[in-house]
Amino acid sequence: MRTPPHNLFDKVWAAHAVRELASGQTQLVIGTHLIHEVTSPQAFAMLKDLGLKVAMPHRTFATVDHIVPTDRQTEPFSDPLADAMIKALRKNCAEHGITYFDLASGRQGIVHMVGPEQGITQPGTTIACGDSHTSTHGAFGAIALGIGTSQVRDVLATQTMALGRLKVRRINVEGQLGPGVYAKDVILHLIRTLGVNGGTGYAYEYGGAVFDRFSMEERMTVCNMSIEGGARVGYVNPDETTFAYLKGRPYSPTGAAWDEAVARWRAFASEPGCAYDEVVTIQGADIPPTVTWGINPGQGISITETIPDPAQTKSVDEKAAIVEALAYMKLTAGAPIKGTKIDVAFLGSCTNARLSDFKEVAKYLKGRRVSPGVKAIAVPGSQIVGKLCAELGIDRVFREAGFDWREAGCSMCLAMNPDKLVGDQLCASSSNRNFKGRQGSPTGRTLLMSPLMVAAAAVAGSVADAREVFGVKN
Amino acid sequence: MALAKITSITGPGLAVPGNDIDTDRIIPARFLKAITFDGLGEGLFFDARKAVAAAGQVHPLDDARFRGAKILISGANFGCGSSREHAPQAIQKSGFRAVVAESYAEIFFGNSTTIGLACVSADRADIARLTAAVEANPALEVTVDLVAREIGFGGQTAKLTMRDSARDALVHGRWDPIGELLEGAEAVVATTSKLPYLAVPPK
Numbered sequence: 116m117r118t119p120p121h122n123l124f125d126k127v128w129a130a131h132a133v134r135e136l137a138s139g140q141t142q143l144v145i146g147t148h149l150i151h152e153v154t155s156p157q158a159f160a161m162l163k164d165l166g167l168k169v170a171m172p173h174r175t176f177a178t179v180d181h182i183v184p185t186d187r188q189t190e191p192f193s194d195p196l197a198d199a200m201i202k203a204l205r206k207n208c209a210e211h212g213i214t215y216f217d218l219a220s221g222r223q224g225i226v227h228m229v230g231p232e233q234g235i236t237q238p239g240t241t242i243a244c245g246d247s248h249t250s251t252h253g254a255f256g257a258i259a260l261g262i263g264t265s266q267v268r269d270v271l272a273t274q275t276m277a278l279g280r281l282k283v284r285r286i287n288v289e290g291q292l293g294p295g296v297y298a299k300d301v302i303l304h305l306i307r308t309l310g311v312n313g314g315t316g317y318a319y320e321y322g323g324a325v326f327d328r329f330s331m332e333e334r335m336t337v338c339n340m341s342i343e344g345g346a347r348v349g350y351v352n353p354d355e356t357t358f359a360y361l362k363g364r365p366y367s368p369t370g371a372a373w374d375e376a377v378a379r380w381r382a383f384a385s386e387p388g389c390a391y392d393e394v395v396t397i398q399g400a401d402i403p404p405t406v407t408w409g410i411n412p413g414q415g416i417s418i419t420e421t422i423p424d425p426a427q428t429k430s431v432d433e434k435a436a437i438v439e440a441l442a443y444m445k446l447t448a449g450a451p452i453k454g455t456k457i458d459v460a461f462l463g464s465c466t467n468a469r470l471s472d473f474k475e476v477a478k479y480l481k482g483r484r485v486s487p488g489v490k491a492i493a494v495p496g497s498q499i500v501g502k503l504c505a506e507l508g509i510d511r512v513f514r515e516a517g518f519d520w521r522e523a524g525c526s527m528c529l530a531m532n533p534d535k536l537v538g539d540q541l542c543a544s545s546s547n548r549n550f551k552g553r554q555g556s557p558t559g560r561t562l563l564m565s566p567l568m569v570a571a572a573a574v575a576g577s578v579a580d581a582r583e584v585f586g587v588k589n
Numbered sequence: 590m591a592l593a594k595i596t597s598i599t600g601p602g603l604a605v606p607g608n609d610i611d612t613d614r615i616i617p618a619r620f621l622k623a624i625t626f627d628g629l630g631e632g633l634f635f636d637a638r639k640a641v642a643a644a645g646q647v648h649p650l651d652d653a654r655f656r657g658a659k660i661l662i663s664g665a666n667f668g669c670g671s672s673r674e675h676a677p678q679a680i681q682k683s684g685f686r687a688v689v690a691e692s693y694a695e696i697f698f699g700n701s702t703t704i705g706l707a708c709v710s711a712d713r714a715d716i717a718r719l720t721a722a723v724e725a726n727p728a729l730e731v732t733v734d735l736v737a738r739e740i741g742f743g744g745q746t747a748k749l750t751m752r753d754s755a756r757d758a759l760v761h762g763r764w765d766p767i768g769e770l771l772e773g774a775e776a777v778v779a780t781t782s783k784l785p786y787l788a789v790p791p792k
């Protein structure tokens with residue numbers, strides 16, 4: 116470790132480092148292991164082949180999300196492959212004594228929603244999950260890592276994994292965000308600015324006035340997409356907002372243990388004047404409502420800009436990337452993105468399917484109608500979010516506007532379930548990936564944007580400026 | 590657990606050019622609906638292959654001349670996106686033993702190394718030379734030599750780079766860390782006992 120003062124990453128790393136391995140990597144303790152149905156069954160099979168047991172079943176938590184149908188969650192699923200996967204997960208959890216938030220628990224949801232909701236995600240901890248958006252949990256001041264299946268096996272078997280140390284880039288967002296600009300815009304703008312591989316080898320530490328004011332849900336939205344900028348890890352230092360969120364959650368400490376935990380958590384925060392490998396500062400006022408037009412999350416523009424023209428760029432690489440993206444997206448260079456007709460509006464995913472997302476949209480959607488010809492679906496990220504929305508009448512607002520209101524799951528974010536794009540449908544989506552074919556159709560097209568922009572597009576029938584459609588003034 | 594020492598890989602090459610090729614493209618999500626990695630090879634670049642075929646062309650993976658290729662050649666930021674190990678598994682199950690690309694996304698690189706799939710980097714100009722040579726002669730034997738840090742093909746050579754920790758792991762036969770992690774059991778207890786949140790909660 117460098118000399119003090121220390122940043123959070125270095126402190127959490129030091130607390131969890133076991134020893135240096137022959138490769139020069141570190142054997143790192145993973146305090147919390149989250150698993151789901153897609154990337155765990157092969158790992159359990161490997162474990163069995165090696166004759167090993169789960170090292171810390173009480174630090175391993177499971178749920179089911181990717182394959183769950185969202186129109187009706189009841190088993191057996193009509194898709195036999197999906198049904199085999201949920202059965203395998205249940206069996207593996209039972210066999211190894213792992214806590215499983217199943218469909219009947221009322222606590223099921225996208226794994227990156229469940230951890231925070233249950234208070235399992237805590238500051239100063241290490242978290243791993245066989246899912247790249249594990250970076251979400253960094254919002255609590257944890258080192259949260261997406262891992263592959265062989266590493267899921269490693270963590271199951273040893274509660275550790277081998278990892279090379281990351282560099283830390285501090286990203287300050289100062290000042291204020293403009294009206295109609297959200298956490299989603301912050302991260303889309305950052306990825307556009309720093310590049311889809313700008314974060315390779317880095318952990319991103321987010322801070323500054325905008326993050327200080329952000330709720331936990333907003334912090335999660337940003338940390339979630341760190342991986343789309345190439346960063347393995349993204350985090351925000353724990354503060355009063357973090358502790359207030361965790362207080363009273365099922366897995367949060369109580370009584371005297373709570374006070375001890377808060378003191379411990381606080382001590383993990385980056386210290387004033389600590390060193391970073393790099394510091395980037397941007398102004399909140401410079402961040403526009405952002406929309407992607409291409410086939411990776413870095414291909415974004417302001418809602419008021421025009422679609423890039425390959426003739427306007429000198430870089431050979433960029434030119435090729437624009438040409439490829441435009442051909443796939445069937446969009447016209449130089450045309451405004453605003454007004455592009457959409458077929459589907461999807462409000463969901465681990466990026467933006469939390470209570471605050473639905474609440475904010477409902478505020479503006481009330482009394483408005485989804486444009487005829489647009490298929491609009493709203494999918495809460497967890498059963499708890501679904502229940503809270505029902506209690507607050509938010510689901511009704513969406514239904515009355517013409518949205519299909521669904522049950523919890525990953526849904527159309529990646530289409531391993533019945534929710535898929537068809538043909539070359541264009542989808543305004545609050546999710547995190549716009550890769551070719553991501554939403555289930557090999558020719559399907561995705562535009563990433565904030566939840567309110569998705570609602571604006573649904574109402575307008577085309578990509579629209581939510582500030583205009585809804586008269587957003589702040 | 591004795592693992593093979595992967596010092597060099599020799600075989601024909603096959604190029605899938607382009608930058609930012611993501612793991613959704615390498616193996617579309619619907620092929621992940623399974624509880625084993627068996628049969629993943631068939632899904633490799635599935636949609637990209639279909640799209641090329643629909644355009645009346647032949648994707649190299651469907652081109653008989655490239656059958657038996659062992660070295661996959663591509664561009665920058667290869668394997669970005671989803672952390673699915675299914676991606677390197679699909680590449681390996683299709684017969685590839687090494688990837689030569691300009692650069693890699695982090696998780697993909699780690700996943701590949703852990704299953705013994707060597708991901709080496711080379712300069713753009715060298716990759717262009719290699720691609721041209723392979724396309725001119727699909728039977729050409731390409732050698733990725735991790736020890737000499739060199740790619741050899743038809744009398745030409747190119748420098749390869751690879752993170753030392755991964756290169757050493759492959760060369761010394763310890764690319765799968767599970768054995769070493771298990772050996773650390775005692776040291777692990779020393780660390781975990783100092784982390785209060787890991788204690789088993791009282792019943």
Ligand code: SF4
Pocket residue numbers: 180181225226227246248464465466524525528529546547
């Ligand atoms: S919502 Fe999308 S990104 Fe998030 S875990 Fe599910 S599939 Fe992955």
